[in-house]
Amino acid sequence: MAKPDYIIVGSGMNSLVCAAVLARKGLSVLVLEREDTAGGCIKTGEVTLPGFKHDLMSGFYPEFIAGAAFAELGEELGQHGLEFCNTTHPCGTVFADGRSFILKTDRAANVEALNALAEGDGDRFNADMDDFGANAHLSFGLLGNELLSWQVVKLLGTEVWKSGLDHLLSFFGHASRTARTWASQFQSEEARATFTPWVLHAGMDPDGTMSSYMARVFTFALEAAGMPVVRGESANMVRAFEGLITARGGDVRTGADVAEIMMSGSRASGVKLTGGETIECARGVICNVVPQRLYGENGLLPESQVPVKVREQARVYRYGRGNMIIHLALDGVPQWSDPELAKVAMLHMHDSIEQTTQSLAQVKAGLLPARATLAVAQKPAVDPSRVPDGKWSLWLQLHEIPRDLKGDAAGEIDCINGWSEAVRESYADRIIAQLAEYIPYLPGLILGRNVYSPQDLEAMNCNLVGGDPYSGVNELDQFLLWRPLRSLRGHKTPVKNVFHIGASTHPGPGLGGGSGYLVGSQLS
Numbered sequence: 377m378a379k380p381d382y383i384i385v386g387s388g389m390n391s392l393v394c395a396a397v398l399a400r401k402g403l404s405v406l407v408l409e410r411e412d413t414a415g416g417c418i419k420t421g422e423v424t425l426p427g428f429k430h431d432l433m434s435g436f437y438p439e440f441i442a443g444a445a446f447a448e449l450g451e452e453l454g455q456h457g458l459e460f461c462n463t464t465h466p467c468g469t470v471f472a473d474g475r476s477f478i479l480k481t482d483r484a485a486n487v488e489a490l491n492a493l494a495e496g497d498g499d500r501f502n503a504d505m506d507d508f509g510a511n512a513h514l515s516f517g518l519l520g521n522e523l524l525s526w527q528v529v530k531l532l533g534t535e536v537w538k539s540g541l542d543h544l545l546s547f548f549g550h551a552s553r554t555a556r557t558w559a560s561q562f563q564s565e566e567a568r569a570t571f572t573p574w575v576l577h578a579g580m581d582p583d584g585t586m587s588s589y590m591a592r593v594f595t596f597a598l599e600a601a602g603m604p605v606v607r608g609e610s611a612n613m614v615r616a617f618e619g620l621i622t623a624r625g626g627d628v629r630t631g632a633d634v635a636e637i638m639m640s641g642s643r644a645s646g647v648k649l650t651g652g653e654t655i656e657c658a659r660g661v662i663c664n665v666v667p668q669r670l671y672g673e674n675g676l677l678p679e680s681q682v683p684v685k686v687r688e689q690a691r692v693y694r695y696g697r698g699n700m701i702i703h704l705a706l707d708g709v710p711q712w713s714d715p716e717l718a719k720v721a722m723l724h725m726h727d728s729i730e731q732t733t734q735s736l737a738q739v740k741a742g743l744l745p746a747r748a749t750l751a752v753a754q755k756p757a758v759d760p761s762r763v764p765d766g767k768w769s770l771w772l773q774l775h776e777i778p779r780d781l782k783g784d785a786a787g788e789i790d791c792i793n794g795w796s797e798a799v800r801e802s803y804a805d806r807i808i809a810q811l812a813e814y815i816p817y818l819p820g821l822i823l824g825r826n827v828y829s830p831q832d833l834e835a836m837n838c839n840l841v842g843g844d845p846y847s848g849v850n851e852l853d854q855f856l857l858w859r860p861l862r863s864l865r866g867h868k869t870p871v872k873n874v875f876h877i878g879a880s881t882h883p884g885p886g887l888g889g890g891s892g893y894l895v896g897s898q899l900s
Contacts, residue, residue: 379656379657379658380404380405380406380626380627380655380657380658381398381403381404381405381657381658381659381660382395382398382403382404382405382406382657382659382660382661382662382899383405383406383408383646383647383655383657383660383661383662384405384406384407384408384661384662384663384664385408385634385647385661385662385663385664385665385676386407386408386409386410386416386663386664386665386839386878387407387408387409387414387415387416387614387628387630387664388415388416388417388418388664388837388839388878389416389417389418389434389440389887389888389889389892390664390877390878390879390889390890390891390892390893391407391416391662391664391877391878391892392407392414392415392614392617392618392621392889392892393445393449393617393889393892393893393896394662394877394889394891394892394893394895394896395407395617395621395626395628395892395896396449396452396453396617396620396621396624396896397445397448397449397892397893397896397897398626398896398899399620399621399624399625399626400448400449400452400624401900402624402625403659403899403900404625404626404658405621405626405627406626406627406629406655406657407621407626407627407628407629408629408632408634408647408649408655409628409629409630409631409632410631410632410633410634410838411630411631411836411837412630412631413611413614413630414614414617414618414628414630415610415611415613415614416664416837416839417433417434417837417840417845418431418433418434418435418610418611418613418614418887419431419432419433419610419611419836420432420609420610420611423703423826424703424704424705424769424823424824424825424826425705425823425824427763427764427767428703428705428762428763428764428767428769428824429608429609429761429762429763430703430755430762430769430771430826431605431609431610431755431771432701432703432828432836433701433828433833433836433837433845434610434845434887435605435606435610435753435755435771436603436604436605436721436722436753436887437460437604437605437606437613437887438466438597438598438601438602438603438604439597439886439887439888439890440604440887440888440889441460441601441604442597442600442601442888443520443888443889443890443893444520444893445888445889445890445892445893448893449620452620453613453616453617453620454616455620456615456616456617456619456620456623457612457615457616457619458606458612458613458616459606459607459608459612460604460605460606460607461604461605461606461607461758461759462602462603462604462605462758463481463602463603463604463719463720463721463757463758464480464481464482464602464719465478465479465480465481465716465719465720465721465757466479466480466481466598466599466602466603466720466721466722467479467570467574467598467603467720467721467722467723467724468570468717468720468722468723468724469566469569469570469573469723469724469725469726470712470713470717470723470724470725470814471565471566471569471725471727471814472725472727472813472814474713474714475565475566475713476566476712476713476714476717477489477490477493477564477566477567477569477570478714478716478717478719478720479570479595479598479599480599481598481599481600481601481602483502483505483599486498486501486599487499487501487502490562490564490567493563493564493566493567494562494563494564494567495563496563497562497563497564497567500561500562501562501567504561504592505595505596505599508592508596509596511547512596513531514531514535514544514547515589515593517531518531518856518883519593519883519890520883520890520894521894522865522866522867522882522894522898523856523857523866523882524857524865524866525866532544535547550588550589551586551588551589552585552586552588552589553586553587553588553589554582554583554584554585554587554588555571555572555575555580555582555583555584555587555588555590555591556572556582556583556587556729557588558571558588558591558592559571559572559582559591559729565728568729569724569726569728569729570724571591571595572591572729572732573724573726573732573749573751574590574591574594574595574598574724575587575590575591575594576732576749576751576775576776577594577751577773577775578590578594578846578850578884578885578886579696579697579844579845579846579848579849579850579884579885580850580851581732581733581736582729582732582733583733584850584851585851585852586852586855590850602721603721603722603758604758605721605755605758605759606759607759607761608759608761608762609762632649633649633650633651634647634648634649634650634676635647635648635649635650635676636648636676636677636678637661637663637676637677637678637871637874638654638656639678639681639871642681642871642872643871643872643873644657644660644661644871644873644874645657646661647661647676659873659899660873660874660875660899661873661874661875662874662875662876662877662895663676663869663874663875663876663877663878664839664877664878664892665839665876665878665880666693666839666841666847666848666878666880667689667690667693667848667860667861667876667880668690668691668693668841669838669839670690670869670876671686671687671690671861672687672690672691675690677869677870677871677874681870681871682870683863683870685863686861686863686864686870689861689862689863690860690861693848693854693860693861693880694848694849694851694854695779695841695842695844695847695848695849696844696846696848696849696850697736697739697775697776697777697778697779697844698777698778698779698829698830698833698842698843698844699773699774699775699777699830699833699840699843699844699845700772700773700774700777700800700803700804700807700827700828700829700830700843701771701772701773701774701827701828701833702770702771702772702774702804702807702808702825702826702827702828703769703770703771703772703825703826703827704769704770704771704772704808704822704824704825705763705767705769705822705823705824705825706767706768706769706770706821706822706823707767707768707820707821707822707823708766708767708768708821709768710768710770710815710818710821711815711816711817712814712815713814718754718757719757720754720757721753721754721755721757721758722751722752722753722754723750723751723752723753723754724749724750724751724752725749725750725752725810725811725814726747726748726749726750727747731747731749732749732776734747735747735748735749735776736776738776738785739776739777739778741778741782741785742778742780742781742782742783743778743782743783743784743785744777744778744781744783744784744785744786744789744791744799744803744806745776745785746785746786747810748774748776748806748807748810749774749775749776750772750774750807750810750811751772751773751774751775752770752771752772752811753770753771753772753773754768754769754770754771755769755771756768756769767823768821770811772807772811774807777830777843779830779841779842779843779844780842781794781795781799786806788802788806789802789803789806795829795830795831799829800827800829800832801827804825804827808822808825829843830842830843830844831843833845839878839879839880845885846879846884846885847878847879847880847885848860848879848880850884850885855884856882857882859880859881859882859884860876860880860881864876866882866894867881867882867891867894867895875895875899877891877892877894877895878891878892879891882894
């Protein structure tokens with residue numbers, strides 16, 4: 377491809393969606409990825425034992441199959457081999473004393489189960505989800521459009537005309553609540569413990585402004601769409617995108633690290649790679665990077681093209697907590713207190729919302745938490761082909777991890793050297809010991825394990841700064857209108873034909889491909 381219409385820097389979900397949308401319009405696209413394989417956080421590897429296929433970072437796709445990108449691209453991606461497995465048991469919670477709750481894709485079953493836990497909880501849940509569904513056009517209209525656009529003006533104006541200003545103000549008022557406030561309507565601890573931890577998967581915490589909004593988004597989506605995984609391994613999704621893009625005349629090139637965006641006057645003319653190679657483009661450059669990489673010192677854009685206020689806001693852009701990922705290869709299915717738990721895709725395990733709050737406070741102080749909120753995924757429950765016959769695997773995500781490690785809240789692990797291999801493995805030992813409180817005989821089941829610290833995650837994907845998988849904290853001043861920066865609007869940059877996509881941009885983190893779809897749909 378001598379001179380593509382668009383060059384896309386980075387090959388994560390948003391890049392692949394953007395490239396596919398543009399390619400389907402007949403535009404030529406070149407996706408450049410610095411790593412040896414494309415996909416960003418979508419990677420699969422046998423990192424414990426042969427035959428155990430672990431999605432190394434991300435791996436569930438309810439946002440994608442429920443979103444606009446899949447509606448447009450799904451059929452063609454299927455022609456290139458993309459196939460999903462799904463479940464009627466998307467998520468749940470387990471307590472160390474054996475109590476549990478499973479959220480299913482059956483509303484009536486959920487209402488009945490919640491009412492059995494506490495009188496009225498199921499009815500409250502039903503009313504709340506009905507309310508969210510009635511306003512879903514607002515929620516997904518805001519998340520699926522540029523906020524400063526005529527589409528959103530029309531959306532809000534129509535809502536005022538149809539339902540009144542009070543209704544619209546009430547919607548935003550409810551959206552601004554904390555997840556703790558929203559969950560307090562439920563009497564049962566099981567219900568509160570099931571719904572609130574999901575905000576951690578958006579880079580929020582239960583006491584953050586608008587965390588109730590994201591908790592309701594997750595709950596509604598899980599009940600409606602389940603917890604789909606890619607059949608075989610998540611890397612098959614990347615292969616399907618590569619097949620679609622190349623079949624439409626585009627290209628995905630790995631091992632291509634972009635050093636800078638080249639300019640011709642006030643417009644981008646192409647990119648220069650770290651090895652010195654230059655690649656020209658006909659129409660523009662689309663960057664799936666964090667703000668500092670685009671606007672900061674030695675960033676992709678020349679300093680002369682970045683206003684001082686943009687450069688300063690990029691400098692102080694804030695990243696969230698680190699993450700740790702633990703992969704376990706097991707000799708068989710865990711002995712859960714309820715056999716139904718073996719069917720659940722994602723389980724959360726924590727003592728209470730108060731324990732999660734305490735753990736988050738310890739992380740803010742730079743400490744390893746004494747107790748953790750465990751997100752435990754069972755991919756074989758959804759796709760048995762991920763493991764050898766008779767075996768099992770678990771994927772643990774820990775959201776309460778300090779990026780700047782200063783110590784250990786329990787006083788047991790020497791953290792003087794930061795994230796060393798010894799610290800990583802010692803903390804993983806603590807987590808597995810905690811997990812064993814919920815799974816009898818767990819240590820005897822473990823055949824192999826692999827652990828990624830925040831430093832390891834950043835080494836695998838440079839957008840995961842300090843191990844933050846959401847490319848920036850999702851607090852109100854870095855959310856919606858103010859994501860990524862206050863002085864920018866949408867996905868435009870100070871250079872007219874350079875565009876910014878990815879988790880650092882609206883609508884934020886997730887695997888729906890939202891920002892890539894928005895930009896790909898707008899460009900011609």
